[in-house]
Amino acid sequence: MIRTRGLTRHFRVKGETVEAVRGLDIDVQEGELVAFLGPNGAGKSTSLRMLTTLLPPTSGSATVAGCDVLADPAGTRRNIGYLGQGNGAGNHFRVRDEVVTQGRCYGLSRAESRKRADELLAVLDLESLAGRQAGTLSGGQRRRLDIAIGLVHRPRLLFLDEPSTGLDPHNRANLWKHILRLREEHGITIFMTTHYLDEADTMAERVMVIDHGRMIADDIPENLKANLAGDGVTVTTADEADAGRSAEIAGRMPSAREVTVDAMTMSLRAPRGNALLPDLLRSLDAAGVRVLTAEVRRPTLDDVFLALTGRSLREGEGDR
Incomplete structure (x- = not known):
């Protein structure tokens, strides 16, 4: 058409x-x-x-x-x-x-x-x-x-x-x-x-x-959303040391990317976050990392554009 x-x-x-x-x-x-x-x-x-x-x-x-x-x-x-x-x-x-x-x-x-x-x-x-x-x-x-x-x-x-x-x-x-x-x-x-x-x-x-x-x-x-942005996975730990250890462990997982730490929270992106999370939690438990909360967030199309260009779909100055 x-x-x-x-x-x-x-x-x-x-x-x-x-x-x-x-x-x-x-x-x-x-x-x-x-x-x-x-x-x-x-x-x-x-x-x-x-x-x-x-x-x-x-x-x-x-x-x-x-x-x-x-x-x-x-x-x-x-x-x-x-x-x-x-x-x-x-x-x-x-x-x-x-x-x-x-x-x-x-x-x-x-x-x-x-x-x-x-x-x-x-x-x-x-x-x-x-x-x-x-x-x-x-x-x-x-x-x-x-x-x-x-x-x-x-x-x-x-x-x-x-x-x-x-x-x-x-x-x-x-x-x-x-x-x-x-x-x-x-x-x-x-x-x-x-x-x-x-x-x-x-x-x-x-x-x-x-x-x-x-x-x-x-x-x-x-x-x-799955291939370009990926799901957001967030794990909150008992202290900053555990957050750092969780980032090291997550960084060794093949599908994990953009692994970051902010105080007691470790975040990453993965194409299928719901499939990665159980393996991640088992690995953290085996390593003695104390996990308080874990969350998977589905990406949005704005996340896709951020992943592609580093800026939001809503940004810009006057359409051409």
């Missing part, structure tokens, strides 16, 4: 060349839900703008929904839906009218547009708001309206650029309930960016991480 090779985008800023995207290779299969992550300034939004024909690449190739984004931008747009970070509906236009108008822009007849609008408003629980002005809706209602606008022409591929930013937890959960139901019913491929790492972790089947315009990771969330 998405295939890019060597995709780049350079900008000229104050006489200097800024390489926003550098040699991006992406493969997304039909029906996948893929999260595209990175800190602000990593090149996420620039990449999305190229894939949705809003910005021409400097070099490289991109095929989206079977269409070359440069040779056939109109064909690309006919096959995709796009939810940007802002609201798509005009504040002073009625909800149903906005969906109908979008359908007409895509070449649907007036009757087809009205029928499709009514279908989507029903599916997205917006039927009772059809006559309201878009500007009077709540944040969650407006985002559902944006989805209706993006899906009116039955696209094969839906781009979501931070779809739930600014919504409270209840509205976020409600929005995702509708997105996942539409995907299940219609087999839509979804390519999304988000700053809510729990969304990427629980919703996406695959996670791509971009930094400084380059792809630095691409795998299912569980593999990324």
Whole structure:
């Protein structure tokens, strides 16, 4: 559904060349839900703008929904839906009218547009708001309206650029309930960016991480967390001497890494911390180390990015 090779985008800023995207290779299969992550300034939004024909690449190739984004931008747009970070509906236009108008822009007849609008408003629980002005809706209602606008022409591929930013937890959960139901019913491929790492972790089947315009990771969330970050294992001992001895013993275990000591606490990372801990505790007991507490903490996607780059996904200055 998405295939890019060597995709780049350079900008000229104050006489200097800024390489926003550098040699991006992406493969997304039909029906996948893929999260595209990175800190602000990593090149996420620039990449999305190229894939949705809003910005021409400097070099490289991109095929989206079977269409070359440069040779056939109109064909690309006919096959995709796009939810940007802002609201798509005009504040002073009625909800149903906005969906109908979008359908007409895509070449649907007036009757087809009205029928499709009514279908989507029903599916997205917006039927009772059809006559309201878009500007009077709540944040969650407006985002559902944006989805209706993006899906009116039955696209094969839906781009979501931070779809739930600014919504409270209840509205976020409600929005995702509708997105996942539409995907299940219609087999839509979804390519999304988000700053809510729990969304990427629980919703996406695959996670791509971009930094400084380059792809630095691409795998299912569980593999990324296990292989790149690893579980955190923490052991609290009776005194500092025992903590030091526990670090020596842990350091000899093949899967243990990043072994550190802080006062009476020894910490490490391991791909499968729950499997390592029983062996570690047996070894510590055999060595006479007095263990007070032991804990295994599952990693997060932010831990993955810290392991890859040494900084948080939430860091950065202004997206490119």
